[in-house]
Amino acid sequence: MTLHIKQFLLIAVVAVLYTKASTQPISLPNCPSKCGCVTIPYPFGTTKDCSLDNTFLINCSQTSHVPFFQEEADNYDSDSDYYNISVLNISLDGVLRVAWPISSDCYDEKGKLVNETTPDITLTYFDISSSQNKFIAVGCDTLGIFTAFDSGGKVYATGCVAYCNNLNDTEANKCSGIGCCEISMPQGHLFAEVNYGSKNISDDNHKSVHGFNPCGYAFINELVILSQINHRNVVKLFGFCLETEVLLLVYEFIPNGTVHEHLHGSVTDLHDKNQSIKLTWKTRLRIAKETAGVLAYLHSAASTPIIHRDVKSRNILLDRNLTAKVSDFGASRIVPLDHSQINTLVQGTLGYLDPEYLHTSQLTEKSDVYSFGVVLAELLTGKKALSFDRPEVERNLASYFGSSMKEGRLLHILDQNIDEANIEQVKEGAHIAERCLRVKGEDRPTMKEVAMELEGILVIEEHRWGSDNLSSEETENLIGMKALSFDRPEVDRNLAAYFGSSMKAGRLLHILDKSIDMANIEQLEEAAQIAE
Structure with a gap:
């Protein structure tokens, strides 16, 4: 029995x-x-x-x-x-x-x-x-x-x-x-x-x-x-390709290049022009918020804490809507649940490396915070994290940004493409970057705190943008066509129907008024989405 x-x-x-x-x-x-x-x-x-x-x-x-x-x-x-x-x-x-x-x-x-x-x-x-x-x-x-x-x-x-x-x-x-x-x-x-x-x-x-x-x-x-990562701002891994000598990872296609390319050039954008898209302050702020959200998720919301270990502008991709997609987890480390730091060989990219990690080999979540601070400084200044083409005092962006903030010279180092009408929000973003770049990890904020603060700034910015929405007449002028015209082909006669079908087909650039400056493409796309 x-x-x-x-x-x-x-x-x-x-x-x-x-x-x-x-x-x-x-x-x-x-x-x-x-x-x-x-x-x-x-x-x-x-x-x-x-x-x-x-x-x-x-x-x-x-x-x-x-x-x-x-x-x-x-x-x-x-x-x-x-x-x-x-x-x-x-x-x-x-x-x-x-x-x-x-x-x-x-x-x-x-x-x-x-x-x-x-x-x-x-x-x-x-x-x-x-x-x-x-x-x-x-x-x-x-x-x-x-x-x-x-x-x-x-x-x-x-x-x-x-x-x-x-x-x-x-x-x-x-x-x-x-x-x-x-x-x-x-x-x-x-x-x-x-x-x-x-x-x-x-x-x-x-x-x-x-x-x-x-x-x-x-x-x-x-x-x-x-043991999976699932976040809307992380590039999705679809599978592997083993038909070559070197393993190929198959990721979702992200068509708009990297943040590094758009900030520092060397990218052919969607319009076949040999120039990068000029990122507006609002877009830069949103990219920062989305990236911070991913890191906060990895550090505290994922099933097991993960340190990215190679946060940089080259590893932040942009999709068709200029939404941030964090990529390249090849250097990432999983953190045991009862540990706050990991002793490991130093790995990362010069210019973004946490100096505390560099000197002690002790990797913590605050190492990602420092690297993110460098990215945020890039978004604010338009300068590369490390460049030997600049004077010696300016070569390392993190130290140059920190000293400029202490001397009250933020306006002197801001990217010229950032509209100073947003200066209050820009200053708040700069103070966040300054805190992230503190030498001691314990003095830096957590990524969760950073994400929440950036979200607050973005809400204010979007409220200001909303008050400036285009009128219906200005919306018509997006594509330079009358609301109704029998002089156009039948499929184009009704502007509302034609505009809607063109947006669904991803053909906005084909119907925009030729007199509109394409350098403002982010604002145009946002206005088009409102009209749709």
Whole structure:
């Protein structure tokens, strides 16, 4: 009878863990694509050269061919410094499925506790999904208890009761409380640590059911670990191309170049002119706000904190609407949930590197804050982060910007393309950049604070812009056509219909009045969207 209970338990675990097979992506060239029957897609890999970094390193047992990764055993019942977590399935939609140990409490015929296992697992790099896991307890005198902690240390607890008088009460493939109970985890949270176990619920410690059920069991049906970045201002990765000697990453197409190109030239814009789009103050402010929002998300809102480590104007792309898209996470580092800094080899771009990180090799979220400060200074001044073509005192933008602010010379270093009618908002933006560029990381604001402050400035700017909206007559003049004319082809006669269809087809530039200066294209596009 005991064997029957154990068989039921094992069948339940296997069924839950292996019924969600899916088509897998592919690994790096010349790297093992499988360990046993599990496909290992990049960024995971079975060696350091085949994985993005040690976070994604999967060990492959040469004897059992079972893939696993290791976690520190601080809170786990183990004599080793690490314990192995077997990997069952990996997919690049942000889901990693692994096997999890079973909790148990076992008693002898006199009701004495003879064995008890209570897993207490802390994950360093990943979080446990609350929506895709269930907690199950099996037994006829069993209370299953589940406790979890989020990254902030907040505690969540739940449990269920499994009870029966004899084995015949149980029903196969059902888990409704008779011999087996099943509950969802607390919803809407990402957990960094879980603890679960089984206890007896009667006073006789399993004596009345010992003949067929000396033990109670508790387990998680499958552990789902999330590790994806999902933000509207981050360039989307669509897949990989392995038909070349060097791995190619396939990203969404962003047509308008980089912020660096538009600020410093060397880009052919949408109108086939050998010049960059002149970014207005409002557009620059919005780009700064959107970029700050991404970094704030990576630092505090992503499932696991991430430091970009190479924030610069070349890594901020602009789409058709000049919306910012942050790219190039090749140097990024995942921050363990219980760490505030990482000791690592210095990596980044000169001119943007945090001086504190450069001297100590200690990478923190404030390193991204400094780099963002340089980008904001670029947006304000139109100057490159580092240029040996400038006088020595001006070569490093961060130090030159800081000294200019201290001397009250902001107006002398502003980009000439910024309208000084916006000077109050410009000054506020400059003060944010100055704070981000402070030498000591602890004196800099967080990216969340920066994003909120920039959002506030943008709201004021948009309110001012809204008060200056074009009149209907001025809207007509956008394309230099009368509202209705039978002298035009039939498809063009009604200006409203023609304008709307042209906007949907992305043909605004084809219908604009030729006398309009294309240097003001951002304002024209915004006015056209209002008219639409």
